[in-house]
Amino acid sequence: MWFLAAEFGAFVVFAGVWGVLSDATGRRTPYIAGGAGAGAVLYALIAWLPGAVSLSFVGVLALRVLQGGATIAAFSLAMTMLMDLGGGHGKNMGAAGIAIGSGTALGAPLGGQLYEIQTTLPLYVASTLSLVVAVAALLVTDRAPSDGRSGLAATVSGLKQRPTLGVPYAFGFIDRLTAGFFALVGTLYFRETFELGPGETGVMLALFFAPFALLQYPFGVLSDRIGRTAPIVVGSVLYGLTVVGVGQAPTVAIAGAGMVLTGVIGALMAPATMALVSDLAVETERGTAMAGFNIFGSVGFLAGILVGGTVAGAFGYPVAFLVAGGTEVVLAVLALPGLLRLEKPTEDAVGG
Known part of the structure; x- marks a missing residue:
């Protein structure tokens, strides 16, 4: 739990720093390359140092925080580079979703298989891939x-004047909360309830992330044509109900089918939510706007880990799934009036 929390805590702290710095200097690639390169070194150190010098777990967590602070520069600003492109924000954020979802879809089963070969091997592979990105x-x-472009203070001040960004930020928070929930509680649920091994658990997670990745681009294009409200609200309600259903599944086959359905619905709402950030941010503040989205998302991921783990430990898995999915449904209902005020229903409105 704390190994996951350390990285996402660093995401929260550093995402805004990199976003504001990028907007103020008018550059993206140096920070992406530097962040990915530093992340590559730190992933390798996390794998190697504990055995080499008997590093304590607290020391490992310190390295994890530094790795998270470097990685979020590459992650958040790479998404911002897609915001800088023309052609429709939904389509561009769909491309981001394909990248993120595909990476996780491959990482879940591959990480499980690599772990069974050697415990630290997934970290060395992550280090190599980060170097390729750099x-x-x-x-x-x-x-x-x-x-x-404006300076640092002016950029932050400009975003304070756009409270409407709070709507996609709120959905980013709750969507990532369920991701954090599955990362910890979902993994333990599949292993303990259905007695799955690490590799099999990775496959179960991939049942979600494969459709989540592959369908984001077409659903992103769809949101350019029909607007953001329907994909976000309808998707969130159905997503929350499906999450609840996974926690009630009597067999592993039904749970797997629920994971596939959850991935499809998640692909409907994710690119529309990110595209709404692009719609609302002015071009000189995109890095900061996307950093804010990732900050809220990272806080949500942390909440999913901590709250989900606490509820599951106290009340069991079905209640934990009910809380995670029910929160998504409640937010969608409460946010509907705000989304209707922000709606830009045509391709011309959102693509320009």
């Missing part, structure tokens, strides 16, 4: 707006 980032054209 090199690749240097080959990409940096399209960050540079004309008339």
